[in-house]
Amino acid sequence: MLKLKNVSFAYAEEPILKNISFKLDKGELLSVIGESGCGKSTLLKLIYGLLHTDGNIYWDEKELLGPNFNLVPGEDFIKYLAQDFDLMLPLSVADNIGKYLSNQFPQQKKNRIKELLEVVEMTDLADKKAKLLSGGQQQRVALARALAKKPELLLLDEPFSHIDHFRKNNLRRKVFAYLKEQNIACIVATHDSTDALSFADKTIVLKNAKIYATGHPEDLYKNPPNKYVASLFGDVNELSLQDLKPEEKSRKKVILYPQEIRLSNRKGIKVEVKESWFNGANWLISTMLKNKTIYFYHDASLIAGKMVNLKVSDELIASRLK
């Protein structure tokens, strides 16, 4: 088990992380989300042992002491995939993946490289030099290299950020399934809500140097404590109860995702259509309610200036009242 106790860090005066504490079981997958600059990468570097903290980090009974105590920073059983992939550019894809594998058993090494090439869908490019690869291909090689010596804990910083949409979904399913199958614990720092929602067992939200919210991704999504957390999962509306039900005098806030608001043929919240954006599955429509923008999804674009009625289920409003 990984255990962090009061982990704090500052590059200069300003604290980047303050008293971060959490636990992660073997084989568990944690996503760390939060706005850019909130300290996600710094947290991974602290755990890997590239930065020093006065707090405590343990793997089972062993305390991970960090760079002030280790001549070579980094822990053997942890692999860290940074945002800059750190590949050996003159070497081939296969040689990069095998870089940390022992040469003592050449056939085993060959088999392992072959297995990992399949996981990251790079078999056809095994002999190509890393310097000739695209950014997304280099990221896949770096991912395979991080997995090569089966870590007990894998730290991934935006692991699919350079990979095209077409390949990303399939690759992501494969990689996370592989981690589960091999019981490898993993922390993913990510901006991508699919990483955070679909694959993580739990999620930590960072803000103002602290753990701002934590929980099962589905709970955080369905019951976002506030607009900041909800907005990490996509577009979001923050309305008052009075906006939704004019007969109510309460100004309590209600967080709603665009897909939770529908067009109504009968009465509802009267809004003026401003813009429509096609996003593939449907259209995102922006509307104005007095001086507030409300976003919702619809299966067609709407003419700007048109007055329409919107509705939201009463149960949903009740469950989101803050």
Ligand SMILES: Nc1ncnc2c1ncn2[C@@H]1O[C@H](COP(=O)(O)OP(=O)(O)OP(=O)(O)O)[C@@H](O)[C@H]1O
């Ligand atoms: N080497 C450094 N020296 C000084 N400040 C740094 C250094 N690295 C990062 N920072 C600052 O620390 C803060 C946290 O950075 P970090 O990279 O951990 O954020 P992040 O959440 O991973 O951001 P992003 O989502 O954009 O990757 C930022 O304000 C950043 O400018």
